[in-house]
Amino acid sequence: MTKEPQFFKVETDGAVVIWKFHNPPKNLRNVETDNEFGDLVEAFFADPGLRVGILTSALPDVFIQHYDVSQLVNWSEALSKTGPTTQQAPSTAERPAPRGIYRLGPKPVIAAIMHGLPGVAVS
Secondary structure, three states, X not given: OOOOOOOEEEEEEOXXXXXXXXXXXXXXXXXXXXXXXXXXXXXXXXXXXXOEEEEEEOOOOOOOOOEOHHHHHHHHHHHHHOOOOOOOOOOOOOOOOOOOHHHOOOOOEEEOOOOOOOOOOOO
């Protein structure tokens, strides 16, 4: 990844990279956050000095709420406007391309959901 991430605070500790998701106020996923995370994971898999990736939140008491429903509504409306005879879906700029991190490489990626758990101390 050549530019500074917009939605992730990236830290490294030896062979570990930590991606802290930061999309306030609710930490919603969307096309842009998913694309950026995919780029970060691809760079992680390509770096021989890194061995483990950890995804967590930069916001206290929230991990990732859910996908931004407004984008889902927009895709649905775009699909309904194409009509029954044109099977053309919205462009990938309007909807996310399928991209699962499990297909990108052999290194483990861990989700660390640490915030807001009663009785759990986070250092």
